[in-house]
Amino acid sequence: MKTQRNLTLYFRIPQLSYRVWHVWRRDQDVFMKTYKVNFIPPLIEPLLYLLGLGVGLGGFVQLPGGLRYDVFIAPALVGVSMMYASFFECTYASFVRMYYQKTFDAIIATPVSLEEVIAGEMLWGATKSLINSSIVLGVISLFGLVRAPFFWAILPLSFLVGLLFSSIAMCFTAITPNIDSFNYPAFLFITPMFILSGTFFPFSALPIQLQTVANILFPLTHAVTLTRAFTGAEALSPTLLLNLAWLLVTTPFFFVLSINLMKKRLIK
């Protein structure tokens, strides 16, 4: 009985209108004002990784099937940029807007509802994932590391993955007591995922139990598997549908949950 009530409390379907785009445009306006600074991380980071790991470490690495190491890690860098762009947008940046700048309070005094504010923030997080990963994709293609004609599928994928990470991030933002507490998800969730999602070494090298854990808990695993296929670093296979299905199920789950958690935090 009580569980049922909690379920309806945390998974009530939000009522959204076109007004989410007003919130999205606010964030986009801020981004455009400082766009030069915003383009530095997605331009510089992949260059450093390709140099340090691809060229430096790559000479010592032998992958199954004779795959070049830089070809192997390049699509992972695209996947990682999706995660970082959206997760940090909807944790630190959203928290600053919510808690320090009181931006959400200002907006909900207008016809825009709190549900629409949160949804707009997450759609913006997804958009940042799209922007950053497109730049990373551009960088790796300059190095000749994109080898398949359907690489464009990475663009919609980056929006989906970005929306998932934004939603997970917003759940943490809804429950975090203060901004320092974001260290918990950042170091206990994001960093392990960065290392253990088949990003810098083949997933199959992990012990089988860890593989299972990573498959269930780490969205990045699925994102990297898909980007690796879409850049042509690995062959397409029907199991990719399972990776996509995982993303398609978890994204609406966390999207709805995060909005309800935020309502619980902000509307007393």
Added chain:
Amino acid sequence: MQSQVLIEAKGLTKKFGDLTAVDHVSFQVFNGEIFGFLGPNGAGKTTTMKMVNCVLPLTAGILTVADMDVTKRARDIKNMIGVAPQEDNLDPDFTVFHNLIVYARYFDISNVVAEKRADELLRFVQLEEKRNVLIDQLSAGMKRRLILARALINEPRILILDEPTTGLDPQARHLIWDKAHSLQKQGVTIVLTTHYMEEAAQLCDRILIMDNGKIIEEGSPENLIRKHAGEEVLEVAYDEAVLKFLKETFPEARLDVVSDRIQVFTSQPKGVFSQVLRKFDFKAAMIRDANLEDVFLKLTGRRLRE
């Protein structure tokens, strides 16, 4: 028009857990008036404002704005209200002008209209020169004026001013008061909260005094002063003998001893105190007009509020 009810609360109640912030409150705000909510900190003024503005759900009671139920027509109501909140929630990422443009967008106002109104409003609050300046370069008074301009971007019928002049210097305060008066002339109904009695007396046609979530008095400032504090107040330095004498001279009067001073309130016509003062030489005596602060302190007491 003057007597048309614009905001009406019946048994309005708001609880936060065990705390009852607003406790069965009923009131009416009429079209075109400036209506003030007075009360100590924690009286429930801001909570009431937030329910009128449809950002806080009600616990019980009925609240309507222009005959629309706040629980059912939130978007329509928010569309006709402008809010200048207590805390500064201007967008620090934008310039003064762009703050208004972005805010207009939330009301579905087109860019062309928004830009025109933004320039008009900046002129109205005398901030044209700061048009392209970032928010953190504004003084506290400028921020309040910009918040007022932002609250007017949707041409609201109702303007909510939550402690509009707290922390401002006298110049900035008078400017806000002027603007409030000229908005009233344009037909805007203004609901404000304040704990400055001078502000309430200057601005409000009617006031409502709240304490601990309840309404304890309501009326025009003049009527409330006459009813609770009389015409004049006599203040003299504290002395046992003087106190005894005053009690005998003004048997019907209310005498308060506040730290080292005696205050005498009487409902007798002006002049009675000066007669007494002419005959006796009290230490540090003065006669002043009764004011809203006397009413407020009488009704809400002198205990400090957190």
